[in-house]
Amino acid sequence: MSSPKNFLLITVALSLSILATEPPVRHGWITRERLLRADAEPGNWFFSGRDFREQHYSPLAQINDKNIQTLGFAWQYDAGVRRGRVQRGLEATPTVVDGIMYAAGAWGVVYALDARTGNERWRYDPVVDGSYGRRACCDVVNRGLQVWEGRVYVATLDGYLVALDARTGRELWKADTFTDRKRSYTITSAPHIAGDKIVIGNSGGEFGVRGYISAYDARTGKFAWRFFTVPGDPEKGYEHPEMELAAKTWDPNSAWEAGGGGTVWGAMVYDPELNLLYVGTGNSSPYPIWHRSPKGGDNLFLTSILAINPDNGRMKWYYQTTPGEIWDYTATQNMILAELPIDGRTRKVLMQAPKNGFFYVLDRETGQFISAEKFVQVTWASHVDKATGRPVLTGQGNYKDEPKLVFPGMAGGHNWQPMSYSPKTRLVYIPAIDFPFLYFNQPTFTYKPGDFNMGADAATPPFRAEHQPYLKGQPPADVREQLKAWDPVRQQVVWSVPNPGLWNGGILSTAGNLVFQGTSAGKLMVYRADNGEKLHEIPTGTGIMAAPMTYTVGKKQYVAVMAGLGGAWQSNVKAGTIAAEYQNLGRILVFELGGKPVPFPPKQPPLAAIPEPPPFTASAEDIKKGKDLYYTHCVHCHNEVVRDNTTGYPNLVYLTPETHRLFKQIVLHGLLKDGGMAGFSDLLSDGDADAIQSYIASRQREERQKMLSDKKR
Numbered sequence: 001m002s003s004p005k006n007f008l009l010i011t012v013a014l015s016l017s018i019l020a021t022e023p024p025v026r027h028g029w030i031t032r033e034r035l036l037r038a039d040a041e042p043g044n045w046f047f048s049g050r051d052f053r054e055q056h057y058s059p060l061a062q063i064n065d066k067n068i069q070t071l072g073f074a075w076q077y078d079a080g081v082r083r084g085r086v087q088r089g090l091e092a093t094p095t096v097v098d099g100i101m102y103a104a105g106a107w108g109v110v111y112a113l114d115a116r117t118g119n120e121r122w123r124y125d126p127v128v129d130g131s132y133g134r135r136a137c138c139d140v141v142n143r144g145l146q147v148w149e150g151r152v153y154v155a156t157l158d159g160y161l162v163a164l165d166a167r168t169g170r171e172l173w174k175a176d177t178f179t180d181r182k183r184s185y186t187i188t189s190a191p192h193i194a195g196d197k198i199v200i201g202n203s204g205g206e207f208g209v210r211g212y213i214s215a216y217d218a219r220t221g222k223f224a225w226r227f228f229t230v231p232g233d234p235e236k237g238y239e240h241p242e243m244e245l246a247a248k249t250w251d252p253n254s255a256w257e258a259g260g261g262g263t264v265w266g267a268m269v270y271d272p273e274l275n276l277l278y279v280g281t282g283n284s285s286p287y288p289i290w291h292r293s294p295k296g297g298d299n300l301f302l303t304s305i306l307a308i309n310p311d312n313g314r315m316k317w318y319y320q321t322t323p324g325e326i327w328d329y330t331a332t333q334n335m336i337l338a339e340l341p342i343d344g345r346t347r348k349v350l351m352q353a354p355k356n357g358f359f360y361v362l363d364r365e366t367g368q369f370i371s372a373e374k375f376v377q378v379t380w381a382s383h384v385d386k387a388t389g390r391p392v393l394t395g396q397g398n399y400k401d402e403p404k405l406v407f408p409g410m411a412g413g414h415n416w417q418p419m420s421y422s423p424k425t426r427l428v429y430i431p432a433i434d435f436p437f438l439y440f441n442q443p444t445f446t447y448k449p450g451d452f453n454m455g456a457d458a459a460t461p462p463f464r465a466e467h468q469p470y471l472k473g474q475p476p477a478d479v480r481e482q483l484k485a486w487d488p489v490r491q492q493v494v495w496s497v498p499n500p501g502l503w504n505g506g507i508l509s510t511a512g513n514l515v516f517q518g519t520s521a522g523k524l525m526v527y528r529a530d531n532g533e534k535l536h537e538i539p540t541g542t543g544i545m546a547a548p549m550t551y552t553v554g555k556k557q558y559v560a561v562m563a564g565l566g567g568a569w570q571s572n573v574k575a576g577t578i579a580a581e582y583q584n585l586g587r588i589l590v591f592e593l594g595g596k597p598v599p600f601p602p603k604q605p606p607l608a609a610i611p612e613p614p615p616f617t618a619s620a621e622d623i624k625k626g627k628d629l630y631y632t633h634c635v636h637c638h639n640e641v642v643r644d645n646t647t648g649y650p651n652l653v654y655l656t657p658e659t660h661r662l663f664k665q666i667v668l669h670g671l672l673k674d675g676g677m678a679g680f681s682d683l684l685s686d687g688d689a690d691a692i693q694s695y696i697a698s699r700q701r702e703e704r705q706k707m708l709s710d711k712k713r
Helices: 004-021 032-036 129-134 241-247 465-471 621-633 658-662 665-667 685-712
Strands: 071-076 095-097 099-106 110-114 120-124 147-149 151-155 161-163 172-175 192-194 197-200 214-215 223-228 268-271 274-282 306-311 314-320 335-342 343-354 357-364 369-374 383-384 390-394 405-406 420-422 429-433 436-442 456-459 480-487 491-500 506-510 513-518 524-527 532-540 547-553 555-562 587-593
Touching: 071 532, 095 147, 110 151, 151 587, 161 197, 192 268, 192 456, 223 241, 241 314, 268 335, 274 335, 335 420, 357 405, 369 383, 405 465, 429 491, 429 506, 429 513, 436 465, 480 513, 506 547, 513 555, 658 665, 665 685
Parallel strands: none
Antiparallel strands: 071 587, 095 099, 099 110, 110 120, 147 151, 151 161, 161 172, 192 197, 197 214, 214 223, 268 274, 274 306, 306 314, 335 343, 343 357, 357 369, 383 390, 405 436, 420 429, 429 480, 436 456, 480 491, 506 513, 513 524, 524 532, 547 555, 555 587
């Protein structure tokens, strides 16, 4: 028999032996098994929408409707972009796994932080070709990353899918996902895990590209398969059987050189139980079907939801939200998986509120249409036929022969900002937009590589005098945003609250009977989930577009959100708001019960004097030419609001004499490409640059004169 001393030594030795054989802590170790039981680990936030259902809902309730008034600042992290690049918008929702936060910023930067303190563990800053900033229609944003089995996957703006070691940030592999680097592809979306594959889409529909998704082995990065979302020229054959099916819905003499569109730039969602990857596809290229597919047709698989087997890339079913689309009605908005009581039985459903203004409920096993109703003002269609699942057109959307005011416009009834579903209230919370566009046909269309290839123009409120004839008999052309609580079974609004300004944030709902939303005005708002009562607001000093999330470290619950304006409507910072008063510096903000006020970023500098421009002697004709070129190539980023833009895009009315001297080097030859201002020498001549500069100088003189007159008064 061993002595007590020997027994103690043996016990210690065995304990050390067991510890020695236990694997080390596996950073970012999410597996299928762990994902399926995510509710057993409510303190983690595994995916962009927390679990595989992507509901943007948390079962945490430590922070609740009884104590929310004490929620305040815990810590922040500077998510500005290095390498001399301009600050851009932040649109991603962070992931938290076992106390470590992983977040994606503009260009494809990744931050790994201690989720308790905000201390940086590592930072990955990819070397992105700055010229791709010009190819991004809607800013150089990034909508998220994927953590899986010890790796962090992120896509860079210039088209690379990268796998990083979750512990160190070391690059493990890198894959070029673009099929044609001469085309204006970019990536702003998050990759998505589906089985043993990592899948990524791309952006660029406005520039004339052909959409597709690409799948890679998640461990090795080896290419697995590619699914095109629209057909190419039938004379060149079909890459996979689905393209032959789709081609039957296009004119054989379509404008194939213009790409067709259908880019997958938004969210995907994967059901591991059904082994189906659901993919939302984008708008047409060009917009008007009479330019794109002159004989008409549904033009599959534009603006569709596709169910794809990730093992082989084959499609199981599809549903097209907007056949023959001509309005930029993408179906790339986030999709939510849920189980709903439909007609007396529980159905596995997929829900989406795409741009076109209808809220869709589909059977996610079969793709069967269940229901669709308007959640915002809609004038292009009267309803969706219950028997066919197809929208019934009103004619108000057809702008071929004359301009038409259309609800919703290109911004959509709901854009990329994620909606949320609460299984507790059984409500979907939608960041809804009422924003009409006046659409104009471009009589002729010719594809221009590297340029916008929409084939249509649009005007937005407030409309000018010449637009008034087209507004008669139409609903008021007001722009409104609302947070709407939507019953997906009864297909109706339960409650709604108005939002300030435009381009407010995505949604988080929790078991604490709470709904969180950031605003473009620079506040984090909190509402009671069951009735919409405002419970709390936290001034942040920074506009918020991204959806918040929540997690725990130890026994404490936190709420986090990425703050920083930008994106498609980067110039919409409403005057008089907190966000307009302070500099738009990208941050990750984290909140806790009993927290402090949020520290604000530095204030905007005083309104600068408009410099005297060089004494150009351009003719009125040249200035008119410059204005047309400016509105074609420049205004998307450099708007003409007389204020140096709070989101990082300079207003060229403030162009200095020094910058005027470097104008051609910047505009034609990409002197500032690392800041996102690529050269346009492929689209503009020396004479074109002169005309644009003359127009800018003329605007400077006008605004400078107004400024001096105001001072005299």
